[in-house]
Amino acid sequence: MLTTHEIQRLRHEWSELPAEVVVRRALALAPGRAVLSTNFRPYEAVLLHLATRVEATLPILWVDHGFNRPATYRHAEDLRGRLGLNLQTFVPARTSAWYEAVHGPLALDDEDALRRFSAEFKLEPFRRGLRTLQPQVWLTALRRTQNPGRAELDLISFDHGFGVVKVNPLLDWTDAQLEAYLEQHQLPNEWDYFDPAKADEKRECGLHAAWGREVAA
Numbered sequence: 459m460l461t462t463h464e465i466q467r468l469r470h471e472w473s474e475l476p477a478e479v480v481v482r483r484a485l486a487l488a489p490g491r492a493v494l495s496t497n498f499r500p501y502e503a504v505l506l507h508l509a510t511r512v513e514a515t516l517p518i519l520w521v522d523h524g525f526n527r528p529a530t531y532r533h534a535e536d537l538r539g540r541l542g543l544n545l546q547t548f549v550p551a552r553t554s555a556w557y558e559a560v561h562g563p564l565a566l567d568d569e570d571a572l573r574r575f576s577a578e579f580k581l582e583p584f585r586r587g588l589r590t591l592q593p594q595v596w597l598t599a600l601r602r603t604q605n606p607g608r609a610e611l612d613l614i615s616f617d618h619g620f621g622v623v624k625v626n627p628l629l630d631w632t633d634a635q636l637e638a639y640l641e642q643h644q645l646p647n648e649w650d651y652f653d654p655a656k657a658d659e660k661r662e663c664g665l666h667a668a669w670g671r672e673v674a675a
Contacts, residue, residue, distance in 0.1 A: 459623060462616070465614055465615060468483075468614050469613055469615075473613060478508055480625065480627040481509050481597065481625075481627050484595055484614070485595065488593070491593050491594040491595065492596070492597060493516070493588075493597070494506070494517070494518050495519045495520070495584075495598055496519070496520055496599065497520070497653065498520070498534045499651040499653070500648055500651060501647065502648075503645040503647065504636050504645070505628055506518065506537060506541055507541060508639075509597060514544075516544060518546060519546050519584070519587045520548070521549075521579075521583045521587065522547050522549050523550060524550065524554035524557075525554050526652075527650050527652060529650035530651050546587060548583040557579070575654065576665075579655065580665060585620070595622060595623045595625060596620065596625070597625050597626075598624065599627075599628050602629055612629075613625065613627075
């Protein structure tokens with residue numbers, strides 16, 4: 459959709475713009491062909507609120523891997539109601555109950571097991587979601603400070619693994635900025651979130667890691 463040169467130009471032009479303006483310009487790249495992905499982790503409400511104020515019917519792609527804690531499901535329903543989210547939920551072909559019955563609890567220190575889990579329970583339903591929604595632009599709430607692998611992210615790039623333009627409007631926001639936004643707009647947060655595909659904040663799940671391009675294609 460965009461050439462490498464065009465993406466580099468936009469990266470420069472957008473670098474000092476407010477997040478809401480970045481969202482507007484990102485959505486204008488492909489009208490009606492964008493999605494915002496979420497997992498309802500802490501601070502996700504910020505981009506969900508900001509983006510749906512720009513485009514109320516923007517599809518919100520949620521891969522519910524089935525291992526979310528009760529608080530996360532309640533948080534998702536709360537935000538869906540508050541913001542009128544056009545929530546598009548995709549789930550794995552097999553359930554969390556199946557996984558635990560066959561494999562037992564996910565081994566958080568086994569990198570190969572974590573990658574296999576991510577491939578089946580996150581990457582496959584995410585790719586299915588993209589095939590269904592057919593976006594050209596993908597908005598995320600990724601930030602540089604979330605883990606070491608995200609420190610070198612770009613505001614806008616082409617994701618070769620998924621074949622879409624990826625935009626991270628909150629890339630350089632601090633926790634303090636996010637807290638202030640939540641308070642200003644009286645939005646809830648969710649601190650009980652846990653991603654079994656990452657195990658800890660130093661790992662990266664396959665959605666945003668280079669190895670994810672090689673699996674679940």
